[in-house]
Amino acid sequence: MKRTVSILVSLIAAFSLVKAWAAYQLKSEVKRLFAGSETTTGKYFSHAQLVGLPAPVQRYFKHVLKEGQPYINHVRLRHVGQFKTDLKKGWVDIKGEQYFTAPTPGFIWIGTTAFFTARDMFLNGQGSLKVKLFSLLQVAEGTGPTYDEGELLRWLGESAWFPTNLLPTKNLSWSHIDENTARLRFTYNQLTVTYNVSFNALGEITVMETKRYMGEKSLETWVGRFSDYQEIYGVVVPTKAEGIWRLPSGDHSYAKFQVKVMEYNKPELFR
Template sequence: MADLPRPVRRYFEAVLEPGQRPVRSVRLTQCGEFRPGGVDDPWKPMTATQDYSVDPPGFVWDARVEIAPFLPVRVVDAYESGRGSLRAHLLSTIPVASSDPGPELNEGELLRYLGEAVWFPTALLPDAGVEWTAVDEGSARATIRDGETTASLVFHLDDEGLVKRVTAAERYRQEDGDYAPWTGHFGEYERRDGMALPSKAAVEWNLSEGDCQYWRARLESVDYRY
């Protein structure tokens, strides 16, 4: 820990207790809203269950989005065995969207895993394969590698050493097949199993025409496996 950049040490001192056991896997549930069509579209109610593994890094996000009354879309976003995927089905059976594994999607999904590791912060320790470099007194860059895929994010800390946002200068945007800046916001930290983690989160694309927030949610439950 002593060899880590100062902002990274501040973060781990703020969120981990001495002797904290490393998390091997976690299941969490979320309740919030999703806006797939851009800033002019209304927010849609959403609930989700998400499972993560740390070694190897991976996740499966299984969400239900109510696009209209009694008309749910099931969205499954995943990073498994080094491969990203996205599937959406109307009424759980009718395909409405899909993205197959490829270098851009794989990187984007590993980037998502890295940012969301604030919900199981022992996965951000160097022992879990994350490399840290200082950016300034209040931020540091985290990099993770999984096979041929590499993802990096800048973690920005508040005055208490907690992550308030993560940023990527470029993340692949499937809607237009190009890269764009991306930001994840975190807040309202709570202690669970000895770790401080955010109970609220939101994500957005930072486009030339303005920021486009498309997901926001509250953490409902967390179940850790050590």
């Protein structure tokens, strides 16, 4: 009996130490994320910036931003939702928090379920993914060029949550496809990513489609869907997002998130 209790106490202590180390590591990474980003302090949105942009893109910015809107440098959010660890498996509940920087590309996402924690990030120009079972046993890790590209794509697509980041710059451009669709192109550190972006009649981004690596070798069509737009701090943004793999066998949804908290220009960890 005493031996069993001793083992349990040791396991609890080990688990507590692992959680404490994970919390310290996250704090350090978020601090490094925010410290390494440029800022656009003193820049404000103007309708004059929209001259020459495709019609649906102009409609979008006029809908989601007010004249004089300050540029957004930092974002933090919390979400709930559902997630699939495998397209053939069922849904599990997930909650997460995420931190973004702009205009320097960067983000850290931490997703937690009853069984695993996942950390997805683009930090210092490099993408990575880590998954741990019960926050202890690492069961998946991904780094390298395909993850660099995939995480940069995620950052760019999720810029719909901080739309001043989608305004044209020397690295970001929009080109015409048709009256409701435009191509978004972004270059960073010699890496170029693109989306075909669809807009509804109001000017809201509804679908972003691209080619993205599923794992390390298979380049597939990836689709992000946005909905339930709401005004937050004067900016109109989607509060629901869905990730979908469009495969030869059909569309396979694997992530459905609903934003519960979103805050701008607070470059610090949630407490």
